[in-house]
Amino acid sequence: MAPEDSFSSAPLSISQVVTLKLTESNYLQWKNQFESFLSPQMLLGYVKGLIPRPASTRSVTGVEGVTEEPNPEFLKWVRNDQLVMAWTWILGSLSEAAIRVVYGLQSAQEVWSALAKNFNRVSxxxxxxxxxxxxxxxxxxxxxxxxxxxxxxxxxxxxxxxxxxxxxxxxxxxxxxxxxx
The missing domain is CATH 1.20.58 (Methane Monooxygenase Hydroxylase; Chain G, domain 1)
Structure with a gap:
């Protein structure tokens, strides 16, 4: 299954799979459930940064020479990344305190990293x-x-x-x- 088609079989509500709301005390359990949800759908790479963001445009050679056009791979990547990050998935599985940690972040990877840094802090x-x-x-x-x-x-x-x-x-x-x- 290609990553761009992965979400078609995914449940719309993460709460069916990730039964915990992320809090200060349950990061590891929440992370394990969430990774178990994303991995078989080939979407774990979005949060771990293993599926890089493609260029937003691509060069196309035609009769008029080389032109730039929107890259369909970029649009697919943005759709999947935002779905993983959306309220129904990562953001939908956070407590109010955890949502404050990621407010304003733009990608699933940014959110994932911020949550790990805050809730699995190493010090x-x-x-x-x-x-x-x-x-x-x-x-x-x-x-x-x-x-x-x-x-x-x-x-x-x-x-x-x-x-x-x-x-x-x-x-x-x-x-x-x-x-x-």
Missing amino acids: TSRKFELQNKLGACLKSGRSMEDYLSELKQVFDQLDSIGFLMSDLEKIHGLLFGLAKE
Whole structure:
């Protein structure tokens, strides 16, 4: 399937596939759902910058010599890029706070990059914030499944910003949050 024809089989509402509204705490889950939606439709390249914007015009040689005319590939690219970015897709899956981050941006790639920079920020303070969250994560009356799920979310967030934890560190974090029993 060619990228320019990809969206014809796509659902009109992203909420059927991406069940989360992007917030400060669920970037990785949202990103995973969104990429899973775009990839089989050959549209992931628009947000990752792998499908470059073609020139808006092209040179055509005819009886009158070389002339410039609108490039149909450019029009297809703009249509798909704007569809991916449209309210029904990326913008339609954002919380109000996330929409403020991308207000005024013009392409799906710009929006995608701004969201990653804001919600998956890589900094020492973000690392400490996640490490503190890990230290404060206690099982205390919750099911083991809920406790492990919260731990995994913190481990994944640390991993996504480049701060890998060894298995031993993860085990220590898990055991630290358990009660004596």
